Amino acid sequence: MIKIENLHKSYQTGANSLHVLKGLNLNIKEGELVSIMGSSGSGKSTFLNILGILDEADEGKYLLDGVPIKNLSEKKAANYRNKFLGFIFQSFNLIGYKSAIDNVALPLYYQGMKRAERLDRAMQYLEKVGLADWATHLPNQLSGGQKQRIAIARALASDPKVLLADEPTGALDTKTSYEIMNLIQEINDEGKTILVVTHEEDIAEMTKRIVHLRDGVIIKDTPVQQKRALDYV
Amino acid sequence: MFDLERWEEIFETIRKNKLRTFLTGLSVLSGIFILVVLLGIGQGIQNGIETQFQNDAENRISIWPGRTSVEYKGLNKDRRIQFKNRDYDHIVRKHEDHLQYKSSLYRIWSSMVSYKEESGNFRVEAVYPNFQFLENQDMVEGRYLNHNDLENYRKVAVIGNKVKNDLFGKTPAVGKSVEISGINFKVVGVFSDPGGEREESLVAVPITTGQRVFNGGDNIRNMSFTLPPSDNFDKALEASNNFTADIEKQLKETHFVAPEDNSAISINNSLKEAKRIYFMVSSIKIFFWFVGIATLLAGVVGVGNVMLIIVKERTKEIGIRKALGAKPLSIVGMILHEAIFITAIAGFLGLFLGMVLLDSIGPMVKSEFLEHPTVNFQVAVATVIILVFAGAIAGFFPAWKAARIKPIEALNDE
Ligand SMILES: Nc1ncnc2c1ncn2[C@@H]1O[C@H](COP(=O)(O)OP(=O)(O)OP(=O)(O)O)[C@@H](O)[C@H]1O
Numbered sequence: 001m002i003k004i005e006n007l008h009k010s011y012q013t014g015a016n017s018l019h020v021l022k023g024l025n026l027n028i029k030e031g032e033l034v035s036i037m038g039s040s041g042s043g044k045s046t047f048l049n050i051l052g053i054l055d056e057a058d059e060g061k062y063l064l065d066g067v068p069i070k071n072l073s074e075k076k077a078a079n080y081r082n083k084f085l086g087f088i089f090q091s092f093n094l095i096g097y098k099s100a101i102d103n104v105a106l107p108l109y110y111q112g113m114k115r116a117e118r119l120d121r122a123m124q125y126l127e128k129v130g131l132a133d134w135a136t137h138l139p140n141q142l143s144g145g146q147k148q149r150i151a152i153a154r155a156l157a158s159d160p161k162v163l164l165a166d167e168p169t170g171a172l173d174t175k176t177s178y179e180i181m182n183l184i185q186e187i188n189d190e191g192k193t194i195l196v197v198t199h200e201e202d203i204a205e206m207t208k209r210i211v212h213l214r215d216g217v218i219i220k221d222t223p224v225q226q227k228r229a230l231d232y233v
Numbered sequence: 234m235f236d237l238e239r240w241e242e243i244f245e246t247i248r249k250n251k252l253r254t255f256l257t258g259l260s261v262l263s264g265i266f267i268l269v270v271l272l273g274i275g276q277g278i279q280n281g282i283e284t285q286f287q288n289d290a291e292n293r294i295s296i297w298p299g300r301t302s303v304e305y306k307g308l309n310k311d312r313r314i315q316f317k318n319r320d321y322d323h324i325v326r327k328h329e330d331h332l333q334y335k336s337s338l339y340r341i342w343s344s345m346v347s348y349k350e351e352s353g354n355f356r357v358e359a360v361y362p363n364f365q366f367l368e369n370q371d372m373v374e375g376r377y378l379n380h381n382d383l384e385n386y387r388k389v390a391v392i393g394n395k396v397k398n399d400l401f402g403k404t405p406a407v408g409k410s411v412e413i414s415g416i417n418f419k420v421v422g423v424f425s426d427p428g429g430e431r432e433e434s435l436v437a438v439p440i441t442t443g444q445r446v447f448n449g450g451d452n453i454r455n456m457s458f459t460l461p462p463s464d465n466f467d468k469a470l471e472a473s474n475n476f477t478a479d480i481e482k483q484l485k486e487t488h489f490v491a492p493e494d495n496s497a498i499s500i501n502n503s504l505k506e507a508k509r510i511y512f513m514v515s516s517i518k519i520f521f522w523f524v525g526i527a528t529l530l531a532g533v534v535g536v537g538n539v540m541l542i543i544v545k546e547r548t549k550e551i552g553i554r555k556a557l558g559a560k561p562l563s564i565v566g567m568i569l570h571e572a573i574f575i576t577a578i579a580g581f582l583g584l585f586l587g588m589v590l591l592d593s594i595g596p597m598v599k600s601e602f603l604e605h606p607t608v609n610f611q612v613a614v615a616t617v618i619i620l621v622f623a624g625a626i627a628g629f630f631p632a633w634k635a636a637r638i639k640p641i642e643a644l645n646d647e
Pocket residue numbers: 011012013018020038039040041042043044045046047
């Protein structure tokens with residue numbers, strides 16, 4: 001599903017250049033649930049943003065479901081983000097003035113879907129994350145865990161090929177974190193390919209494969225025996 | 234524009250961001266409101282000045298006598314000049330073919346005019362029928378003085394609106410008799426004058442009758458003429474200058490006035506005035522247009538600024554939308570659509586309020602230099618459209634810039 005070859009990324013800050021990703025190689029098959037670990041500043045977010053076409057690599061190859069992601073026009077990039085990718089952020093990034101259901105329906109708006117159908121679909125995903133009763137609430141009326149569920153529902157709404165989550169539990173307490181991980185596991189069980197960036201060992205152990213980053217290179221890439229989050233809630 | 238989904242999205246944004254909408258709208262609304270009122274006042278000043286100088290025919294030439302200021306041909310200075318019928322007749326005969334309207338005037342001093350119990354002191358002037366056009370008087374009732382009145386020394390009078398109202402109130406005046414200094418005159422007409430009350434507190438009688446019954450002899454107080462209008466202002470001015478030069482020379486000769494004496498005979502050529510007034514009016518017009526355009530520019534800069542702030546404020550939201558698959562054009566479209574919608578509504582609301590203000594108090598305003606301020610509807614609508622359009626252009630650049638930045642940068646914006 002994802003094929004990365006010799007990926008490089010540097011940040012230019014003034015006269016200095018910071019080489020963050022120094023030649024990554026990675027293959028992820030459909031249906032995998034992979035966690036990316038590493039110390040702070042090791043380039044995890046940078047990597048995930050490139051995978052999510054929110055940022056661009058300087059060098060290297062990136063194939064997403066066989067499609068080369070390189071020098072895309074803004075329009076194409078928008079199209080791929082919409083159709084292929086669902087992003088889940090640590091800080092949720094919900095639109096504050098939109099209700100839960102309108103937030104979830106937003107990717108569908110950009111697909112050109114009609115409003116009635118959009119809301120119908122959004123409702124299905126809200127049910128899936130267990131927040132159907134909260135559909136008309138604004139984000140600031142929701143708890144962190146609820147917000148992240150809304151964000152997950154939104155990421156799922158356009159039925160993307162890959163779900164990318166950057167520390168999805170980073171802002172949540174342990175119990176809520178496990179509930180979110182349980183949801184992510186369920187989504188993965190249905191066959192969705194998911195990448196999760198995390199600091200936390202216990203969260204990583206709930207995925208099926210852990211990729212370790214250090215100083216911009218992958219130092220370890222190991223399959224793990226998945227722990228079910230449900231056992232801990 | 235006709236994308237229903239986009240409209241729904243815009244309305245939702247507007248509904249949920251009432252304060253932002255209100256502030257944007259308010260700045261546009263007040264800008265247009267001020268502009269409309271300003272243009273209205275500009276028009277009002279112009280109206281005021283124009284009526285000021287439209288009391289009389291605009292090409293009127295008036296001649297009246299004064300006192301000599303130099304000795305001449307053995308005659309003392311400080312000698313009072315008295316015009317006679319023959320002075321007038323002479324000018325009329327000599328320039329007959331070139332005159333449009335003409336009248337001499339004999340004034341009956343401090344005359345009491347009364348009808349039944351009502352009476353008042355009004356100006357009474359004995360004139361020729363052409364006097365109506367020299368004074369720009371319009372008939373409200375009846376007729377003006379005519380040739381027959383003069384021929385037959387008829388005791389008839391036309392009275393101004395003010396005289397009519399003071400003496401007759403609401404009852405009709407034509408056909409009634411008024412007493413002027415003890416002599417009965419029949420009212421044959423009532424006139425109005427763009428000069429207002431001052432010019433309408435006048436009673437006009439035939440010059441022949443006036444001179445005879447009030448012991449005027451062949452004295453006249455002054456005379457007025459107009460030359461036929463011409464399309465070419467400069468030619469008209471030249472013709473009237475030649476005319477005044479000629480009659481000045483003529484009158485000075487007959488009355489033994491030194492050629493260099495400027496106080497014995499005064500000539501007022503309105504056409505000369507007119508040139509000054511046209512210049513003044515056009516200066517005022519230019520000034521108000523300048524102010525208007527400056528206001529409009531300030532409005533555009535204001536809208537541009539608001540757009541800049543809105544885009545800045547929404548950068549993160551733009552990042553989120555882009556991460557969810559919004560294309561740059563849809564971002565620009567969203568921001569501009571909303572801005573155009575708000576500026577248009579607010580602009581037309583400002584226009585409407587400004588027009589309502591001008592329409593409600595405008596007709597009541599009638600002072601010397603400000604009269605009936607109005608605004609040209611088309612001009613006002615055009616300014617709103619310009620503002621909306623220019624605002625959209627001013628807003629396009631920040632919107633476009635925001636739509637082009639990498640989503641990750643937009644998302645990291647706090
Ligand atoms: N926009 C940027 N401009 C310059 N430097 C950046 C930028 N974004 C990230 N960096 C730098 O790149 C390095 C990698 O950052 P990144 O956010 O990928 O780390 P991370 O592994 O996600 O860390 P964390 O666990 O703290 O989230 C850091 O040293 C960071 O300072």
